[in-house]
Amino acid sequence: MENNKEEEEKTTNSSSEEPATKYGGIKAMPFVLGNETFEKLGTIGSSANLAVYLTSVFNMKGASAATLINVFNGTTNLATLVGAFLSDTYFGRYKTLGFASVSSFLGMLILMLTAAISTLHPPQCAPGSTCISPTPWQLAFLLSAFVFLVIGAGGIRPCNLAFGADQFNPDTESGKRGTNSFFNWYFFTYTFAVMVCVTGVVYVQSDISWAIGLGIPAVLMFFSCVTFFIGTFIYVIVKPQGSPLTSVAQVLVAASWKRGVKQPQNPAISLFNYVPAKTINTKLSHTEQFRFLDKAAIVTAEDQINLDGSATNPWKLCSIQQVEEVKCLVRILPIWSAAIIFHIPLIQQQTYAIFQALQLDRRLTSGFRVPAATYIIFTMLTLTIWIPIYDRRVVPFVQKLTGKDGGFTLLQRMGIGIALAVLCVLVSGVVEGQRRHIALTRPTLGVAPKGGTISSMSSMWLIPQLALAGLSEGFNYVAQIEFYYKQFPENMRSIAGSFMFAGIALANYVSGFLVSTVHHITSRSRHGDWLPDDLNKGRLDYFYYLISALGVLNFAYFLVCAKWYRYKGADDEISIEMTKETQGSQNHMV
Numbered sequence: 001m002e003n004n005k006e007e008e009e010k011t012t013n014s015s016s017e018e019p020a021t022k023y024g025g026i027k028a029m030p031f032v033l034g035n036e037t038f039e040k041l042g043t044i045g046s047s048a049n050l051a052v053y054l055t056s057v058f059n060m061k062g063a064s065a066a067t068l069i070n071v072f073n074g075t076t077n078l079a080t081l082v083g084a085f086l087s088d089t090y091f092g093r094y095k096t097l098g099f100a101s102v103s104s105f106l107g108m109l110i111l112m113l114t115a116a117i118s119t120l121h122p123p124q125c126a127p128g129s130t131c132i133s134p135t136p137w138q139l140a141f142l143l144s145a146f147v148f149l150v151i152g153a154g155g156i157r158p159c160n161l162a163f164g165a166d167q168f169n170p171d172t173e174s175g176k177r178g179t180n181s182f183f184n185w186y187f188f189t190y191t192f193a194v195m196v197c198v199t200g201v202v203y204v205q206s207d208i209s210w211a212i213g214l215g216i217p218a219v220l221m222f223f224s225c226v227t228f229f230i231g232t233f234i235y236v237i238v239k240p241q242g243s244p245l246t247s248v249a250q251v252l253v254a255a256s257w258k259r260g261v262k263q264p265q266n267p268a269i270s271l272f273n274y275v276p277a278k279t280i281n282t283k284l285s286h287t288e289q290f291r292f293l294d295k296a297a298i299v300t301a302e303d304q305i306n307l308d309g310s311a312t313n314p315w316k317l318c319s320i321q322q323v324e325e326v327k328c329l330v331r332i333l334p335i336w337s338a339a340i341i342f343h344i345p346l347i348q349q350q351t352y353a354i355f356q357a358l359q360l361d362r363r364l365t366s367g368f369r370v371p372a373a374t375y376i377i378f379t380m381l382t383l384t385i386w387i388p389i390y391d392r393r394v395v396p397f398v399q400k401l402t403g404k405d406g407g408f409t410l411l412q413r414m415g416i417g418i419a420l421a422v423l424c425v426l427v428s429g430v431v432e433g434q435r436r437h438i439a440l441t442r443p444t445l446g447v448a449p450k451g452g453t454i455s456s457m458s459s460m461w462l463i464p465q466l467a468l469a470g471l472s473e474g475f476n477y478v479a480q481i482e483f484y485y486k487q488f489p490e491n492m493r494s495i496a497g498s499f500m501f502a503g504i505a506l507a508n509y510v511s512g513f514l515v516s517t518v519h520h521i522t523s524r525s526r527h528g529d530w531l532p533d534d535l536n537k538g539r540l541d542y543f544y545y546l547i548s549a550l551g552v553l554n555f556a557y558f559l560v561c562a563k564w565y566r567y568k569g570a571d572d573e574i575s576i577e578m579t580k581e582t583q584g585s586q587n588h589m590v
Contacts, residue, residue: 028167029182031231033189035224036160039101040193042221043153045201046108046214057115057210058142059122059131072146077505079154080498087155088244088492093163094237100155101225107148108218114142116211158498161186161481165493166236186481188387194380202371244492251318251326254296258316261298263291271297274309274319281490284324287566289331293323325489328568332487334561335411336499339480341554342418343507344514345425345547349469350376352540353462356432359452359535360459361445370459378463382470390474410483411562417476418558422551424468429544431461432535439536452534487568518543 050069054060060068087096114120120141125131134142164182197217205213264270271294275283286294296318299305304312311317357372364370398407408416439455446454480500488496515531522539523529530539 028231028234028236029164031227031234032160032164032167033185035097035101035228035231036164036186037189037193038220038224038227039104039156039160040190041196041201042108042217042224043104043149044193044197045217045220046111046149049202049205049213053115053205053210053214057121058134058138059125060134072150074505074508076150076153077157077501077508079150080158080501081495083154083156084158084495084498085245087159088240088495090240092238092240093159093166093493094232094235096155097159097163097228098225100152100159101221101228102152103148104152104156105218105221105225107145107150107152108214108221110141110145110148112211112214112218114138114145115214157501158495162485162493162496163235165485166238185387185391188384192380192384195377195384198374198377198380202374240491244489244495247318247322248326248329250314251293251296251322253315254318255293255323258295258298258300259292261295261300263294264298270299271320271323272299272303272311272317273297273321274311275321276310279321279491281321281325282568284321284328284568286320287324287327289566290327293326293330294320297323328487328489329492331565332484332499335414335483335558335565336503338418338554338558338561339414339476339500339503340507340510341550342421342476342558343504344511345421345428345551346469346472347507347511348425348428348544348547349379349466352543353428353466355535356428356435356540357459357462359439359454360435360462361454361456362459375459375462375466378466379470379473382467383474386471386474387478410479410486411565413475413479414483415555415558415562417472417474417479418551418555420468420472420475422548422555424465424472425544425548425551427468428465429541429548431465432544433541435461436536436539436541452536455536514547518546 050072054068083096083100087093091099120138122132122134122138164186168182201213201216204216271286297320299317303317306312311319353375354372357370357375362369362372395407402408435455435457438457439453442456444453445456477500484496484499485493519529519531522531527539528537530543532538
């Protein structure tokens with residue numbers, strides 16, 4: 001109770017003229033997490049079985065459906081960059097989330113109508129007959145649903161985490177603990193939503209009714225909108241401060257303009273040190289990295305200063321604060337690039353692990369086989385179990401050993417996740433090699449839907465690799481989002497929220513390129529295609545080992561980047577510690 005009261009009464013500005021900011025803290029969480037949970041249930045419920053819907057209801061060929069889904073997923077993730085820019089620049093996170101939530105609801109409602117109204121999709125394809133393709137206007141109606149869903153995801157994904165973290169006071173210990181727990185529970189709700197959708201919602205769609213199965217996500221998204229707007233009067237609503245990218249561009253232009261100017265001997269004193277009165281960004285001290293950018297803050301005879309202390313021409317003279325904010329972005333980019341390769345092993349667990357399951361013994365009883373796509377639940381189940389254990393048990397224990405807030409540093413957690421991803425794909429290769437060996441040397445259990453015989457090896461052998469994927473996500477995904485949120489300048493937190501999604505989008509494209517390249521090259525070799533439809537005729541294990549080799553190289557690259565990286569504000573902390581040590585030694589001498 002004391003912590004909650006502290007959260008509500010702390011202010012963001014010590015000036016008595018500024019109104020106090022009352023942080024909702026824990027009180028706002030039911031609305032924020034409720035909105036997030038319902039939104040994820042709706043979004044995943046609409047997209048988890050989309051490939052089956054397009055091929056069975058819209059009579060699309062598998063390749064066409066896969067291409068449409070890949071374009072949809074890639075566009076959805078890249079749209080987060082646009083949504084983040086608009087949020088940070090013009091609308092703020094509250095308005096962006098409200099608009100995007102309504103857009104997602106409309107997209108799900110339209111998608112449900114394509115299943116419920118017979119004239120909005122082609123007639124059902126009779127066995128043995130030629131399937132009728134969707135008409136242009138039926139396809140247009142379907143694509144309009146995708147457009148609304150892309151707009152919704154583009155606004156929700158980069159803003160929901162940052163908006164939730166806005167509800168906690170970053171200047172108090174209880175606020176910091178609340179923020180850390182919020183990041184972990186955010187992913188808990190995500191995994192919970194995935195498990196519900198992969199089991200219950202997918203079953204309703206496939207075995208009962210597509211209209212009902214797609215109507216359930218639309219209803220859940222409606223609840224998400226209602227939950228979000230109910231909490232309006234509790235939320236802390238951070239106003240946008242104009243385009244944060246403009247300041248970045250000004251630093252780059254000014255540094256280029258003054259590239260011939262000599263560096264000052266004492267940059268911390270000589271450089272232009274102006275900070276706007278109402279900025280929400282943490283004040284940063286000068287750092288030695290990327291000193292060529294410091295030239296943007298060198299005051300020359302041509303530069304003029306306004307009466308309020310700001311530069312007359314911000315495209316020729318920038319402050320140390322602006323320069324250091326750009327340095328923050330430049331330092332983040334190598335860490336972000338390492339995350340692109342990290343995602344690839346996990347992407348394979350959502351595709352080729354399912355293909356492995358199709359050619360494994362999936363029988364639970366004599367009359368029931370587990371659907372191949374349902375095995376992804378083991379990744380989510382591992383993540384769901386691990387996050388509360390990590391948050392409540394591991395963190396306090398490791399924190400006592402290391403003395404660090406959160407136990408491990410963010411980069412250490414990301415590195416552990418990358419290492420687990422490499423181990424995951426190595427285990428995948430071992431399991432696939434054994435599956436293929438048993439399928440070729442022992443009695444089989446019939447023919448798989450994609451062709452090829454089914455190995456008598458139990459599909460439960462997929463659990464280790466899927467569990468490792470869940471642990472990898474538990475370490476890296478949570479730390480990665482938290483890393484971007486804390487290391488970006490505060491006025492760019494929505495853009496920070498879009499960074500992981502942009503990395504996943506690029507990882508999907510790289511993964512697709514890798515699959516097509518390996519397929520193209522190996523299909524012409526004398527040993528045969530590594531990735532045919534019948535895995536027994538290929539060498540999927542070799543493909544897994546290739547990805548693991550890339551993962552090892554990427555892990556080494558990440559270690560170099562992590563060693564080189566400096567956390568935002570680290571110099572301030574070092575300066576404070578040195579001051580304390582100096583004062584302590586002086587007191588001791590006295």
